[in-house]
Amino acid sequence: MVFSFTQKVLFKHCDPAGIVFFPRYFEMMNDCVEAFFEEALKWPFESFHITGGVPTVTIATKFTAPSRHGDKLILSLEILRIGRTSFGYLMAAHCSDEQRFSTEAILVHTNKEGKPQPIPEPVRLHLKKFIKAGS
Template sequence: MFTSRRTVTIEWGDCDPADIVFYPNYFRWFDASTAHHFKAAGLPKPELIRQYGVVGFPMVDTQAKFHKPSRHGDEVVIETTITRFGASSFDVEHRLLRDDILCVEGFEKRVLVKKSEDGQGITSCPVPEKVKARFFVSDAK
């Protein structure tokens, strides 16, 4: 499976008065890491939209396990992997590390969606096999 990595520097505004990351920021970084993961696999979100006529991949479930706090000034690495594809959904796992120590694990379930037939909403759509294939090779581009 393809794993992408990105570095985040914890800023003062990311933290609460105790100088630890305010937990919703982890979900913001995980969301950005999923988009980064598609880009790293050679499918930036605008290209995915253009090639396959989708409008995005909203999150339908999320959770996190917090092992160690992160603080202002820390530089962390977020490792992202898609671990499973369903017909229209996929599962994403994130590992946030500081100095190779696991601090937070994040989990997302996302669904690929397109505009509904009446144009008034969105509906799930199948994940194309060509998209799936990009995440199950070690040298995704």
């Protein structure tokens, strides 16, 4: 299964040339991840950020085409692997049939002190539904 998130490119995302300023893509990625946690994992950020978090420990992104003000991006997220305290995902953004970026990242579940903690079993079960075919 693939999680999808729609993001219209807004004026605030663009540089003076009218294309998305690349750091804004990382904000969009995080918005997609936050929506994934709430909608797909049933574990909204506001419920677990009281006791810990899920920081990104590694991320690799390839930008393949520019996005412009008004474009409608579809961000798709699939799980690549699930560990005891972390998981990896693949995310891609498309506008119509054109890919705009792809990224792979690893998030780790931590306590307030930043120490890795096991992913709760109910969350793990939801994550498994989004494992990319062939992973």
